[in-house]
Structures are given as structure tokens and as C-alpha cells.
Amino acid sequence: MLMAALLLLGGCSESADNGQQPATSSPAPDTSMSAHSMNMDHSAHMGTTAVAPEGSITTKPADITTQQQILTGKEITLTARKAHLEIEKGKYLPVWTFNGSVPGPQIEVTQGDTVTVHLKNELDVPVSIHFHGVVLPVAMDGVPGVTQDAVQPGGTFTYTFKTLHAGTYWYHSHQDSLNQIGKGLYGTFIVKKKNAEPVETDRTLVLDEWNDPNTHAPDREANTAALSSNMGMYNIYTINGRSGSYIEPVRVQQGDRVRLRFVNAGNMTQLLYINHAAYRVVSTDGEDINRPQTLQRGLLRIAPGERYDVEFIAAEPGVQLIGAVGDSDFARSMRIPVVTETADTTLSDTQVNDQVNSQQNKLTTQMVAKWPELDLTRYGKAAPSQFNLQQSYDRDYRMTLNMGVSNGQTAYTINGQAYPKADNMTVKTGDTVKITMTNESVNEDHPMHLHGHIFQVLSKNGKPLSGSPLWKDTLNVRPGETYVVALKAANPGIWMFHCHELHHATMGMMIDLVYEDYVSTYKPDPGVNNISE
Template structure:
């Protein structure tokens, strides 16, 4: 059976009021895992000879990995020691509304010196991540992100499990967030030149930590794209893509000589077996300018430095929408949707500023999409612009139904889908997580430039009321 759309994780949990949000509480006897994340400034060595002032959770880039077991109740306290407000959004995880971390929609941004507590049941195993949603294009740029891993409660674990967060940085002195709208930084070539350091887990080039393995190991690689560019990843030898955006893929076939493209916000879990006593590298194959920095060494014990030979001229592109065993799903059988909405994605000049639009309007001009609990929702993303738009829906998993008018045979569940120029992609989900949510492009400069819209449940009343004077900046 395919994975079901997002559950309502806190349906059975009691709640208490804390500050301006309703904080869920664990059920009787539920294991509780507690974490404290401190937003603070630090200096971080990104690349040989390059150390920059960064913003961090707990002093490192990425921030502390939150790794829990399915069934745990997760409680995270955010302490803000920065000079600006921050939040934490749990990207891809169907948290209850009050823990989604969107300032002005689910909470006030956490001001300097303040704390805020998030809570949710980790009922859905998979690879997720967290990041600030306050001025996210600027704050994620500066390092405010980390991994959220929910391990399955009952399944065989791999011998080695590695989290690999991809990102891009500017080599000091620039501010893409402010420059983007006012100085033409939306130009794809100029942005590509500005972001000239590519990192894996906060390190570039020779500073990337090798993955230590031995012959016979089963290895799980959890790729997370926290950056603004898509990255085409090549893994030598045979592998399987077992999960995307935290959702397992039914009967994934063995792949070889294929490039897996990971768009901003997406996650791909790959499994392989070390069947050679030779070292190898995982690297990037696409049109990005600084791919030579994105090389992940895999060390195999006993190799004596001998390396696997790879024929790069034989690589083809992996197509997720044609992968995995097709299966009947609840969403593929829906005959009538309560809401059908087409979002035409584009850009235009607003005075001397380039803005990114949905149906020719920016975020502040767009009405909220309205649903009620139990509704089936169909969204069509149509990209009429010249650049990619990875579209992300908060609080829900959706099924990809069609691409460019062709039905998708595989049962693919996601929370972020890449819509390339000229493409039209249809997705559907069940409205089963009451709250007020965001839909936006996860090229975060585009979201900051207007490509975002709210989705609200008309039968839900939030315990949070946005004040009129708060410095909430959700994108």
C-alpha cells in the first residue's frame, strides 16, 4: 500500500496554552525526547581559507540534528540569542498548526532574549529538516537550519546512516536577500555567480567529511537540499531511491548510472551496499558553476586508497514519477475535489523591482485558499516563468497526479515538487491537518519576492491572534 497522506498527529493529545500558541502534550506513557536549540552567532569555516560570520542553532552549521524514534513526543525549546527575531519551521513534517513556525500565521517571531517551545508526536518516519521561517531567504542563507530524522520504530536499520545537507553560500560581503529585489539579483546567471561556495553539512571541497564504511555495509544516505539551487547527485554503482520527502517508495528498483536531481526543500533517501573494497566519491553532475566543490568522499576500510573507476559519459537522469510500483491510492480514486485551484507561476517588474507571482499577484494581494477538514484538494502548478519553482505545501503530503497532461502511474507522495519552466504539475491531498498553512516556492528568494499563498481551514480556530505591531516577516 502507498503511504497515506498526512495524519492529524495530535488528534488524541491534550493541549495546554503557552504564550500565544497551543502547545500539544504527550499522551499517557508516550516517550518524550527534549531538545534545546539556541539561535546564536558564530564564526564558521566553510572552505579552505574561508571563515564567515554565520547564524546557527547551537553553534554549528547545520544545527544540531534532531533524531528521534517513531512514536516519540518531541519537545524543542528555541532560545533566541541573536539580535533579530527568529522561528523554527519543521519542513515537511505534518506538525500541529501551533508548531509550524510561520511568524504572523501560527506564532509571533521569537524576539531576542525570548524562548518558544514547539511540540509534536513523531508519528511519521522519514527525513525532514528544520529552518527559520522569519525572513527565511536571509536567515537560512546565514545558516539557520538542521536535520529532523524520525527513525521507523520497527524495521531493520542500515549499518551506516548518513545525513547530507546541501547548500550554497556567498563568499563574504554580499546580501542576496536585500540585493535580490533592488539590484537585479533575480537574474539567474548573477545569482549563480554570487553563490560561489557549495557545501555538504556546512563544509566545502576538501573540508567535506568522508563517509567511513566497510565492505558489506548497507548504507542509507539522507540528502536534504537547504539551498536555492537544484543539485544533480551521482552515486557510483548500484543503489535504490527508497524515500522522497519522508515518504517511502513502493518496491524501488535498483538503479545504476543515474543522476538524482534534488530541488530546494526536497529530500531523497538512497540505500546501497558497499560491494567493493575501493573508495569512491559522490559528486554533482548538472550545469551548476561550482560542482567541483561538491564532492563527498566515501572511504572503504581496507581499500589502501584504491579508487573505483566511473564512466561519467554514460549517466542518465532519474525520473521519480516513473519509479516505484504503481498502486491504488485514496487520492487517485477521488472523483470530485472540494477545491480545484490553478497557480500560474511567473514574475514581473513592479516599478524597478522584480517580483514573483501566483496568478499575477504577490503574497500580500492573494486571498487565502479555503478548505474544511475532510476536503479533497487539487492544486495545479503551471510555470510560465523562465526559472525553476520548487513548490512546497506546509502541513500535508500530496500525491503527484499529472505532469504536462500525462497521468503519473507511480504513487508518488511529496511535500515539495519541482516545477520547471513550461511545466504543469497537478497534485492532490486530503485536508486532514486543521490549521492555517503556507504554500510557497522554496527557492526562498522567490517566496520573499511574493510567490506564496495561505491555505486556511474554515472549520478551525487558531489559539493565536496576530498582533498588529509585531515584526513578523513570514518569508
């Protein structure tokens, strides 16, 4: 996902709302920069150091990435360093890594554990780590200029926190995120329940996309998914850092219970088809779905920053395919073969690829477009929940998401304002908070991610949820959609709330959730280059 220049974004629609302010309940809070955020390094919050990416090479380099590790201890060391990723057979892309792999190590802990992660920086630029979706103390949030100084070359920083919630999470640099995540600085973070029902196969699948100037699509191809979202610079799609036939199949035994954990580390929303006769989506953003129904051959849309866990029983021997919707070579390269074998029958990689190609020729866009797409607002069974639309709230905010102009430049805006000149969202500890998010962009998703909290989704486009209670930390608001969400202000601090399509965040689509009863003791060092997004 190496970043090119941001010039492609200039073709997006202009904002139709340049002046709407947050709607707040009485008494109206002071949303200007408060004493609680005066210590923050606002001058360094915007922009990216991304430049035209280095291209892939075909000569085998000395510093090839290693296989992703699974680290299970309560004390972990992550080292940021350079390497080359063999993204396709014989094609090596220059990347930045944690511990020499892309994705970085999968950290596996148990709910309730106190975890210590030591970050060592062997790159020549500052870095940090943000644990995406994990509810932790604000000092451990990993946002340079807001909660800590970026870790300088040769420096270290230690993160310590207790894992309160079980689920699928990920970690990534939050220093110059567009650039650094784009170069591979991310990994997965799995918090397992105590006494959880075991599964025979538990795999994490990280979706991403990259820009390689030395990769050229056939003239007949158009990267339609990328172009439709103004992300036309991406030309390699990967699962766990590999593309096409180089993606490792998920091999299982007949009768196995299988859990697949999907994480979108890229900047594009990916629409996947799941060619399986019986599966359930059991969790999203680490939160369980109540009594999820069994689905058959359907579509799953995964936005940047989101996570979904899918479970099924491996019933029929053979290859069941999960892949990106689309007929281009780009889409066909993002595919996950689930290979069910028996004690007597196994399939070679060549046989698997032959079956994948055969299925992809049949699973055209025209065919899978008829399959039902999962709607989480109507999935699972209703149950008592913490919030509802009828109750009163201490704070009531509105966020209108669009494009606009800030300081004479194109920007992505919230209520017509671009960060850091955007109004804060202020709360006090114990407040109940309702937030209405509307996407007025013509053709762009806005996956909105709130640090340090989870929130309950109450309605979509004016209709209350009819399925399971739905809790998220990253909510994809598609063009024309309106969501109402609610949360309890129970984690004092200064927390970022931003679009996880990181081009949008870099160009202004973020605000701070500021606790009025919190005073930060962190004082940014003006001599370091803090770039918090």
C-alpha cells in the first residue's frame, strides 16, 4: 500500500455543507481548544512524508522478510526495521516491518492479561504503535503529539495495558500513518476469551493494497474498484502480504471448526464473496454478534480498520473460495482458497490453483452480484442492550462528513471544518453521548474510527437496528448514509476520532474527543517531528 502523491484526490466532489456546527444538548459545551488540549502538538498533526514509492525489484535481496511469528507471552518486543517483501514469486517490494515481517507478528494474549510491548526503532524516521480497537489508558494510545512523542531512530518506548475485551484487533504506527502503514508497519493483536470453545483452525487474514510503479496491468484491465474510490494508484492486492497464487491457502481437515479473522489494513473498502454453503459472521471489531444466523454464499464488505470473524464447519472436501468481487486481474489476485482435506486425500498447490482459476472463471461479478450482502443492522437476534433511541443523553453531537476547502486547499471535513481547526467533541466522565454521522460525499466511504472506546450502533438511515446489539470502534458510513451511535464516556483522555481511509484523515477528516475533567501531563517535545496522522 505504498503511497503515491495525493493528487488523485482532487477529483472528488466538493462539500455542500461548509458551516454546520456540532449539534449539542444544553448546556452547550465549549468546543474550542481547551486547557485540556493546549499541550497537544497541533502544529504537527497534519500532512504526510509519503513520496513516490520505490519500485519492486526482481533480483533477490539480502534483507527478505521472514515468516510472520505468533507471539504468546505477556511481554513482547517489536522492532521496526527495513526489509524486502516477496509479494509475488520473484517480485520484491521494499517495506518497513515489525520484527522483519509484513504483517508484523501476531500477538496472542488472554482476556484480562496485562501486556507489555517494547517498541525499538531501527528505522531512520520516528515511529509509534497504536493498538487499534483496544480500550486502554490514553497514555498508551500511541498518537504522537497527543499522547507521546514519536519514538526517534535508535529510541524505545514501552506500552503497558490490561486487555479488557476479547476479540480481533490490530496494531500499527500512528506516526505519519498514511505513509508508515502504507509501507507495512502493522500487525495483528488477538485477545482470546478465558475458557473459550476451541476451534481446530484459527487464521487471521489481513487485506491490503500496494502501489508498485514497476507493476503494470494489461491494457485491457481497469482497476475499477480503485478508480471508483479515487484510489487508482493501487495495483497490487494482498492477503497477509502475498498476492495471487502466492497467497497461502487455508488448509483444514474435514469436520474441523474453522474461524477466519479478517482485518482490513488498507485504504480501500473491499467487497468479498464467500463461496461457502454454511457460515456465520460471529464477531465484528472484537465484539460478538448475538445468535448469528447461518449464511450461504454471500458478500461481506470490509472497510479500512474494520475486523470481521467468520466461522464454519469444513464439511465438503475440496476448495471453497473467498475472493474480491470483480473480474479484473487486480480483484482476482485477492483470493483465499479454503482447502478441506481428509486423511486419504490432499491437494497440491498446483491442484489448488487449478481449482481456484476454474472457480474464478465461474464466479464473475455478474454472478456474485446477485448474492446477498451482509447487513449487520439486521443480522443476529435482538437482545437487551445499554442504549436506545428513546432515552435522553448528556451530549448530542452531529458529524457531517464531506469534502470542502480549508486554507484555500481541498480538504476532507467534519461539519465543514478540517483538523486541526475543527471543533472538539467534549464530554465529562460518566456522560452518555449520542452521535449522528452522515456521509454527504458523492462516492467515497468514510470508515470512522474512535480511539479508546467502543460505541453502540442504534439506527441506520432512520431505522432502528432489528438484529443483534451492534458494537463497533470503526463504522463505515457509505455515501448518503446516516448512523446514530451512542457511548458511555468512561475512559478519560484526549482521543482521536477520524476517518480510517487515511488520505481523508491526512487531509482533515478528524476531530478530538476531549474529556473536560482530564488534564494531560504529557508535554510534546517541539524538537521532534510528531505527525499524529
